[in-house]
Amino acid sequence: MSLAEKTCVPCRGGVAPFSLEQSQALLQQLQEWQLVKNHHLQKTYSFPNFKNALDFVDRVGALAEQQQHHPDLHLSWGKVSIEIWTHKIDGLTESDFVFAAKCDQLAARS
Amino acid sequence: MSLAEKTCVPCRGGVAPFSLEQSQALLQQLQEWQLVKNHHLQKTYSFPNFKNALDFVDRVGALAEQQQHHPDLHLSWGKVSIEIWTHKIDGLTESDFVFAAKCDQLAARS
Numbered sequence: 001m002s003l004a005e006k007t008c009v010p011c012r013g014g015v016a017p018f019s020l021e022q023s024q025a026l027l028q029q030l031q032e033w034q035l036v037k038n039h040h041l042q043k044t045y046s047f048p049n050f051k052n053a054l055d056f057v058d059r060v061g062a063l064a065e066q067q068q069h070h071p072d073l074h075l076s077w078g079k080v081s082i083e084i085w086t087h088k089i090d091g092l093t094e095s096d097f098v099f100a101a102k103c104d105q106l107a108a109r110s
Numbered sequence: 111m112s113l114a115e116k117t118c119v120p121c122r123g124g125v126a127p128f129s130l131e132q133s134q135a136l137l138q139q140l141q142e143w144q145l146v147k148n149h150h151l152q153k154t155y156s157f158p159n160f161k162n163a164l165d166f167v168d169r170v171g172a173l174a175e176q177q178q179h180h181p182d183l184h185l186s187w188g189k190v191s192i193e194i195w196t197h198k199i200d201g202l203t204e205s206d207f208v209f210a211a212k213c214d215q216l217a218a219r220s
Contacts (some may be wrong), residue, residue: 050180054171057185061164070160073185075167077197087187 003029003101008069009094017091026097033100038092040085041100045107050077052110059106069099113139113211118179119204127201136207143210148202150195151210155217160187162220169216179209 020038034042047053064070074081086093144152157163174180184191194206
């Protein structure tokens with residue numbers, strides 16, 4: 001099963017964040033995402049104008065509500081930057097990589 | 111006429127950005143906006159959840175398209191941070207303060 005086909009699992013805390021090795025292994029299944037300090041995933045998507053970028057924010061926002069996994073989103077003219085991590089443990093879990101893969105899927109459809 | 115009643119004017123460049131004195135004078139007409147390095151205006155709005163914050167991003171986004179003046183928006187769970195400046199001159203003009211006042215008006219209506 002690909003990452004994008006999985007579902008984000010609510011983190012109740014009490015689990016260890018991914019080790020660097022675990023993060024790097026799953027990162028290989030993502031396209032052009034950056035692993036930042038083994039704390040969060042980051043990617044910037046480009047769009048031809050503000051409206052298209054805002055539309056993408058809306059689609060990622062709907063996904064966040066559906067998955068109950070909420071990224072940080074930075075919207076500027078023609079760009080959307082996404083940061084994903086599991087706030088409950090202030091680090092990375094599989095759900096973060098699942099969410100990243102789903103963002104790529106949304107971008108591919110736009 | 112209040113700032114919120116004015117309209118953002120497209121900046122074609124070729125004008126000087128506001129001096130610190132000009133910025134501080136108009137800042138007094140805004141509520142809780144920060145003047146950062148006399149380069150941009152910044153304010154963070156709080157919301158009870160992600161959905162309400164996303165709704166505000168949509169309303170500010172629609173305003174940006176209407177006024178053809180586009181801020182940077184940072185959305186996280188229950189928070190929206192807005193940064194406004196005039197990109198063409200990499201500094202502040204009256205339109206930035208007008209846009210800030212209109213954001214406050216939108217927030218008051220939500």
